[in-house]
Amino acid sequence: MFWNEKIETIDRADLNKLQLEKLKKALEAAASTPFYKKLFNDNGVDVSKVTTLEHLKDLPFTTKHDLRLSYPDGMVAVPRTDIVRLHASSGTTGKSTVIFYTWKDLSDWADLIARSMMATGTTKDDVFQNMMGYGLFTGGLGLHYGAERLGCLVIPSSTGNSLKQMELMKDFSTTVIHITPSYAMHLVEVIKENGVNPHDLSVKKAYLGAEPYSEGVKKKIEEQWGLEAYNSYGLSEMNGPGVAFECVHKNGMHLWEDFYIMEIINPETGENLPDGEEGELVLTHINRAAMPIIRYRTRDLTRIMPEKCACGRTHRRIERIKGRTDDMLIVGGVNVFPSQIETVLMNVPEVGNNYQIVLDRHNNLDRIHVRVELYSKMFEGDIKALDALKKKIVERLKALITVNPKIEFLEPGSLPPSTGKAVRVIDKREI
Amino acid sequence: MPQQVSVFAENRPGKIDRLTAVLEKNNINIRAITISDSGDYGIIKLLLDKPVEGCNALKEEGIAATLKSIVAVKVSDRPGGLHKASSVLARNDINVEDAYGFTIRESDLAVFVFQVKDAQKTEKILREEGFTVLNDNELYYL
Numbered sequence: 001m002f003w004n005e006k007i008e009t010i011d012r013a014d015l016n017k018l019q020l021e022k023l024k025k026a027l028e029a030a031a032s033t034p035f036y037k038k039l040f041n042d043n044g045v046d047v048s049k050v051t052t053l054e055h056l057k058d059l060p061f062t063t064k065h066d067l068r069l070s071y072p073d074g075m076v077a078v079p080r081t082d083i084v085r086l087h088a089s090s091g092t093t094g095k096s097t098v099i100f101y102t103w104k105d106l107s108d109w110a111d112l113i114a115r116s117m118m119a120t121g122t123t124k125d126d127v128f129q130n131m132m133g134y135g136l137f138t139g140g141l142g143l144h145y146g147a148e149r150l151g152c153l154v155i156p157s158s159t160g161n162s163l164k165q166m167e168l169m170k171d172f173s174t175t176v177i178h179i180t181p182s183y184a185m186h187l188v189e190v191i192k193e194n195g196v197n198p199h200d201l202s203v204k205k206a207y208l209g210a211e212p213y214s215e216g217v218k219k220k221i222e223e224q225w226g227l228e229a230y231n232s233y234g235l236s237e238m239n240g241p242g243v244a245f246e247c248v249h250k251n252g253m254h255l256w257e258d259f260y261i262m263e264i265i266n267p268e269t270g271e272n273l274p275d276g277e278e279g280e281l282v283l284t285h286i287n288r289a290a291m292p293i294i295r296y297r298t299r300d301l302t303r304i305m306p307e308k309c310a311c312g313r314t315h316r317r318i319e320r321i322k323g324r325t326d327d328m329l330i331v332g333g334v335n336v337f338p339s340q341i342e343t344v345l346m347n348v349p350e351v352g353n354n355y356q357i358v359l360d361r362h363n364n365l366d367r368i369h370v371r372v373e374l375y376s377k378m379f380e381g382d383i384k385a386l387d388a389l390k391k392k393i394v395e396r397l398k399a400l401i402t403v404n405p406k407i408e409f410l411e412p413g414s415l416p417p418s419t420g421k422a423v424r425v426i427d428k429r430e431i
Numbered sequence: 432m433p434q435q436v437s438v439f440a441e442n443r444p445g446k447i448d449r450l451t452a453v454l455e456k457n458n459i460n461i462r463a464i465t466i467s468d469s470g471d472y473g474i475i476k477l478l479l480d481k482p483v484e485g486c487n488a489l490k491e492e493g494i495a496a497t498l499k500s501i502v503a504v505k506v507s508d509r510p511g512g513l514h515k516a517s518s519v520l521a522r523n524d525i526n527v528e529d530a531y532g533f534t535i536r537e538s539d540l541a542v543f544v545f546q547v548k549d550a551q552k553t554e555k556i557l558r559e560e561g562f563t564v565l566n567d568n569e570l571y572y573l
Contacts, residue, residue: 374439379495381437382529382546383469409472411441412493 001123003115003150007258008313015314019261020053022286027059029077030292035070056261056284057272061295067097067237076100078290088136089236089335096136099236100290106145108287109239112256113146116245119254119311120205120230122176124151127202129174131165131183132210133333134158138240139210143178146242152176159183162190173202180333181213181221185364188224199226207232209241210333211366212321231320237296238283244318252305252317259287262318263295264304267325275306280325281318299326329425331359332366336401338425341370344396350378350389354415360428367406370397374409432500432550433567434482438475439495442468450475450489457488462571463544465531476529478544480571500550503570505563508534508541516543519560525553535573542573 002008010018027047030036040047043060050056067075076083084103088096101109122128128147134140140158147154155168165187168174179187184206191198203225208218209232218229233253234241243260244253255262260283264273267280281298285291301324305317329336338357345351351372358369370393378389390407397405440446447466454461454477463478479485482498489496506512513532520527530545542565547553554564565573 374495376490376495376497379437379439379497381474381497381499383467383474384528386439386469386472386474409439409441411439411446412495414441 001118001121003111003118008115008119008315010258010314012314015257016053018258019286022258023053023056023261023284024050026284026286026288026292027294029289030075030294033070033075033077033292035066035074036292036294039066053261056295057263059295061270061282061297062293063297064097064237064299068095071095072098073100075291075293077292078102083290087138087141087236087240089138097236099138099239101239101288102290105239105288105290108259109142109242110145110149112239112259113143113242114150115256116232116242117143117146117150117152117176117207119245119247119313120207120228121248122147122150122152122205126150126152126175127155127172128152128176128178129155129157129165129168129172129203131157131159131177131179131187137333138234138236139178139333142234142240142242143207147176162187163194166191166194166196169201169203170196175202176205176207177203178207178209180210181208181217182211182332182361182364182366184208184221184225184229185217188221189364198224201225203227205230207241209234211330212323215320233300233318233321235298235300237293237298238285239288243283247309247311247313249310251309252319254309254313254315255318257315260284261286262304262316264302265297267299267301275304275316278303278319278322299324299328301325327425329357329359329427331368331403334401334403336368336403340401341397341405342424344400345370345372345393348389348393348396351393355424356415357425358428359426361430366429368403369406369408371408371410371415373412373415375412432554433503433565433570434498435501435544436477436479436482436486436489437497437499438477438489440466440473440475442471442473446473447475449492450477450494453488453492453494454479454485457484459485459488462573463531463533467529476531478570482567482571499546501544501546502550502553502557503542503544503565504557505565506532506541506543508539512541513543516557516562519557519562520553523553523556525549525556542570544570 031047082102083100085101086098088098130144132139188198204227206227206229208229222229230246233244244255246253263282264279265282273279281300281302283296285293301322302318345355354373356371360367393407460480465476467474486496486498504516506516528546532543534541557564
């Protein structure tokens, strides 16, 4: 089943031609933005000289740091009046990474999602319950509009409130869910506790995303729910979800090459690697007018699977994401950098410079513990003052990283000394 | 004005042992001890014969400790004894934040020790009402 058979099964030669045309346009648009104008100038890049796809690898990379530097709109290539939406993810130093979209960008994105969903066999007859966060995060709204484009009945139930989720599933015969793997594991337990056999529900498919998980967890979710789970890949810099999606054969994710040019590089040297070799995924967005991004370093490790897929789609697949080349943590679907937590702690005068971040899972939900040593200078002698300090730290962290950490005070000297490469993050979660 | 030492301690075995070892080594006597628990951690409050030395000794060992002013009032060791003092506090709208009491050997007196926002004002009110408020040395060497 195809949403757009012509483009999904396009001949490779024609696809390359299309990519080159779109790349030229994207480069021209990028060169008009303050950020890329300077980047191209500094690196002696003349975009009019890019005449083959091969030339792309001579262009400089774009990083998350660049996106922060160009905050709020240094990479915008269209007049402000043409922009109809923005999405944002939290940034390492307090500034967010913001992505802008024109009406057509959003419409094209919805199309891409509809294409992805249909590749898994979902049609307009399906009832789609979207249990991802709505808001600045791209996961909720991204799939929402794509499912509407496809013609599904969309239930925008967002995150949390498990009993309500269950009720909606039962009352409206939900057939497809979009959910983080950790919440899927949690929700299925709630359903069982309420005397419902998950296999009796009409849910047949789950789109898992927003956080890393193993094939083992995926299998477990499939068994416990009695459904087929599909891996999806996306990042807000490249729109959000729908960059790559598994088809019904569930063997790697088709990366939609009419929207994105993918490269795999050696993360240390920046050199391009041949298809099939594992490295860092680099993406160029060639289908977004408001904000073209050239050679974006995703920090995600994967490899390209160049073999033909039995589904007939010619867009190459990438393997499930193996890990990251930076220290980014994903907690309950939210991206968190340890440096963000450190910035907050260092700005609370009572707190020493020794801290530790511990991640674990309770009832299948991610928890983040921030362990801080308590010194005499910050100790006022009673529980009330400690509770107030705790609250202050939690509120500041919540404001910056939107997750709710548990603060633990420790006696001085409990943590390894902060010199050198102290292990600041302990991840006890089983992936 | 008397003071007691507040100590931060994780809620784990061996935490009191660590404190008492430091105090013993420094020849400091404990007159009273209370522990309040807040789940993961607790606050140990110590009434010491030498609170300043005791607090410094604990800090030198890397323990989070601080001095807090307290009010110590004598009450009679019979039914209604504490009630007389607490009535005065209530009438004067003084909130007791943290307290304990003990009796004195071979006498009919008891001591009520507590923390309040304004210790000086509280002492003055109690004195005006005819109570005996203990000063540091009176309390430490009862």
